[in-house]
Amino acid sequence: MKFINDKIKILVFTILHTGIMQTSAQPAIHNKAETAKAQSGNVVPINLKWSERMLLSEMHRFPESWMLDFSKSPKWTYPSAIVLDGAEQLYAKTGKKEYYDYISSFGDKLVSEDGTILTYELEKYNIDLLNSGNVLLYLYEKEKKEKYLKALQTLRLQITGQPRTNEGSFWHKKIYPYQVWLDGLYMGMPFYAHYTKDFSKGNDAAKAYDDIIFQFDSVQKNLLDKKTGLLYHAWDESKKEAWADKESGLSPNFWGRAMGWYGMAMVDVLDYLPQNHPGRARLISYIKSFSDAIIKVQDKNSGLWYQVLDKPLENGNYEEATASAMFVYTMIKAVNKGYLPQSYKVYAKKGYHGIIKNLITVDENGVVNLNKCCAVAGLGGKPYRDGSYEYYVNEKIRSNDAKGTGPFILASIEFEKKDHQ
Incomplete structure (x- = not known):
């Protein structure tokens, strides 16, 4: 009996002692973590600009x-x-090298030494896939790697072969025949204009610039x-798609981000257009009419824009981040470049502060x-x-979609240029 009692005592002591040790150890671990955090500072310093x-x-x-926008494996998107x-x-x-390295790693990972672009298929004629060509134009300018030039020439071949409507607008994708989406103007036209500026001359360049302006005119x-x-x-x-109006061929709604893509396309193409x-003057007039239209549907209180632009009070509609960031970027860049009068800055600023708040x-x-x-x-x-x-x-x-964080970074840069935050 004594032996059993002694065993019980030892067991109770062990349990109690372990419990005390664990309890008293917890604050120590917590303090270590706090000390490490205090020593290293924040992951993102809060004294930097947005x-x-x-x-x-x-x-x-x-x-x-390549992981941006939640990509699970390297993909050309x-x-x-x-x-x-x-x-x-x-x-x-x-001049922070980590920013350059982050850009450079995209080209390193997505473009093979022979110029092949990982996961890209030219024969799909998907206009979305031209947009990342802008990264390669930048990297080729900086690094002059032959693989980037080859990849860029492949993307330029896509423009040459991209199917078009009867009047000459690019189809959005080969699998979407005769369809023109606002998204496509951003996906294709800044790249087309930038490539033309860097590589085309004389009559070839003139034809390309005319073609780019035609896409916006159309x-x-x-x-x-x-x-x-x-x-x-x-x-x-x-007019064959179920979403298309049988008389006009138009989709039924004004989607915020679609117009956001279009606005960004216009201000970015002007960076490269002679x-x-x-x-040029026509494109600037389009930016003004575009801005006038989005100002009318900007929420007067929050400064933001809705997922479906003209139906703010309908059930389920919400103030949407990507479109709001794109509109702010379009307007503030247009003001900074002199495409819009200074008076438009008020609306851009209201939208920007609305996003932050x-x-x-x-x-x-x-x-x-x-x-x-x-x-x-x-x-x-x-x-x-x-399209309903x-x-x-x-x-x-979701949160932190690159189609919102990217335009927010770009809009912030424009505000920070002249410190009109």
Whole structure:
């Protein structure tokens, strides 16, 4: 009996002693963590400007640049290029090598030594896949690697072969015949203009610039709603798609991000279009009518824009981050470049502060999040996307989508240029 009692005593002592040790150890571990945090500082320093804070947050979330926008494996896709556009400008501004390395790693990973682009298929004629060519134009200019030149020539071949409507607008993809989407103007035209500026001469360059301006002229003619000044998401020249109006061929709604892509396309193409090109003044006039239209649907209180632009009070609609960031970027860049009068800065500023106040959250470690981003929206395909109001407001919403963080970085850079925050 004594032996059993002794065993019980030892067991009780062990349990109690272990419990005390564990309890008393917890604060020590906690203090160590606090000390380490205090010594190292935040992951993202809060004393930086918003442009760098968001870029560093993206680099923290996605340590490899191919991971941007939640890519699970290296894939040639368009959202990364928007964030990397911001990284290029911040590298030029700060000289911080980690920004350049982040851009460079995208080209290293996605382009093989023989110039083959990982996962890219030319024969699909998907205009979305031209956008990341902007990263390669930058890297070729900096590094002069032959593999980048070969890859760029492949992407330029896509433009030559891209199917077109009867009047000459690019189809969005080969699998979407006769369809022109606003998204496509951003995906293809800045790359087309930038490539032309860097590599084309004489008559070839003149033809290319005329073709680029024609793409915008055609959109203004076929996708503009004259009553509101807003532009529909897409137009089917054949009028065969279920989402297309049988008389006009237009999709049924004004999707925020579609117009956001279009606005960014215009201000970015002007960076490469020659000053004396006759289409330049036309494009600037389109930016003004575009801005006038989006100002009318800007929320008067928050300064933000809705997922479906003209139906703010309908059930399920919400203030959407990617479109809001794109509109702010378009307007503030247009003001800075002199395309819009200074008076438009008020609306851009209201939108920018609205994003920071309502859509940005900052974690304890300083990492910045952009919330309420529509993950993706399109038309047609499988399962079929019908372009209805219900379709747009029920698409997935997530935080830190590159289609929002990228434009936010770019908009922030524009505000920081003249410190009009």
